[in-house]
Amino acid sequence: MTPPALDTLAFRRLMARWPTGVAVVTAREKDHDYGLTVNALLSVSLEPPTLLISLTEIADTTPVIARTGAFGVSFLSAAQRDLSDRFARTIPPEEKFRELAFVRGTLGPALLQGATATLECRVRQTVPLLDHTLFAGEVVAVGPGEDATPLVFHRSSYGEAAGETSVKLPAAGPRHA
Ligand SMILES: Cc1cc2nc3c(=O)[nH]c(=O)nc-3n(C[C@H](O)[C@H](O)[C@H](O)COP(=O)(O)O)c2cc1C
Structure with a gap:
């Protein structure tokens, strides 16, 4: 077997640039x-609208999605760093949801308030890959x-991403017609 081009740490550091x-x-x-x-x-696809997530097999949530065939996605806003940290911690699931503001999706999953968008997906395909599971989910409901x-x-x-609202035009210099 050819040795890997990168060790784990080097690969992690490289991907941190993405x-x-x-x-x-x-x-x-x-x-x-x-x-x-x-x-x-x-x-991964517009018709039908489908997205792909890659979850470590040791996460509590992974077997639940595999069994229920559904998941919710909440895109976090810059004001929700604390929730990113909270949901990345290995703590009992009920602690992650303690005093959390969310609405209940039609398929069941919690959808976080304050997210920049929320989606609900039905699993179309599950692919075990190395120590992760890939879930391709068809988007069946969205929240703005x-x-x-x-x-x-x-x-x-x-x-933070600087969006349209933070674009600053140069004070002087050439302008395009
Ligand atoms: C910014 C960020 C992105 C992450 N992305 C993923 C990911 O895409 N897939 C994954 O399995 N874990 C990812 N993680 C790690 C999980 O959130 C973490 O392992 C979490 O503890 C799993 O929950 P559990 O241990 O309570 O089951 C990410 C963590 C952070 C901070």
């Missing part, structure tokens, strides 16, 4: 809520969310 948004993925089973922070999330600055993860720390 900025991403941050979301909380949630699931519900037998009146219990589960959730974790994710940034391994991408849109807050018109807020999104939370960004880059170089292992949080930042």
Whole structure:
């Protein structure tokens, strides 16, 4: 077998240079809520609208999604760093949801208030891969969310995306017609 081109730490450091948004993925089973922070999330298809998440097999939420076939996604705003930290901690699921403001989706998962958008997905395909499980979920419901600055993860720390509202035009200089 050829040796890996990168060791784990080097790969981690390299991927830290790839900025991403941050979301909380949630699931519900037998009146219990589960959730974790994710940034391994991408849109895979427009028709039908489908997104892909990659979850470590040791997360509490992973087997719940596998069994229930549904999950919720809340895109975090810059004001929700504390929730990103909370949902990334290995603590009992009920502690993650303590005094949390959320609405209940039609499929059951909690959808966080203050998120920039919320989605509910039905699992279309599940792919076990190495120590993760990939879930392709068809988006069956969306919430518009807050018109807020999104939370960004880059170089292992949080930042804020400067959106349309923060674009600054140069005070002087050439202008395009
Ligand atoms: C910014 C950020 C992004 C993360 N992205 C993922 C991810 O995409 N998939 C994943 O399985 N874990 C991801 N994690 C780690 C999980 O949130 C973490 O392992 C969490 O503790 C799992 O919950 P549990 O241990 O209570 O089951 C991320 C953590 C952070 C801080």
